[in-house]
Amino acid sequence: xxxxxxxxxxxxxxxxxxxxxxxxxxxxxxxxxxxxxxxxxxxxxxxxxxxxxxxxxxxxxxxxxxxxxxxxxxxxxxxxxxx
Numbered sequence: 001x002x003x004x005x006x007x008x009x010x011x012x013x014x015x016x017x018x019x020x021x022x023x024x025x026x027x028x029x030x031x032x033x034x035x036x037x038x039x040x041x042x043x044x045x046x047x048x049x050x051x052x053x054x055x056x057x058x059x060x061x062x063x064x065x066x067x068x069x070x071x072x073x074x075x076x077x078x079x080x081x082x083x
Contacts (some may be wrong), residue, residue: 041066048062051065051066
C-alpha cells in the first residue's frame, strides 16, 4: 500500500525534499492541484549545459531545475512573500 501524505498549504515544505522552499518542488508528494503557466526563455549553449548538468546532479529535469532556481531567487528577494 502506498504511503499517504497530508494535504498541506503550498507554503509548507515537503519532507522528502529536505526543506524545499515550497511544496510544488516535489511533484510526487503535492496533492493539491497547482495551476501552472508556461514561460519560455532563450539561454546561451553554455548556460543550457550548466542547467542540464545541475539538473542531472540534483536528479531532476532541466525545467524543474530552472523553476527551483527562480523560486529560490524570488523568495530571497522578497517577491514570493506570504500574502
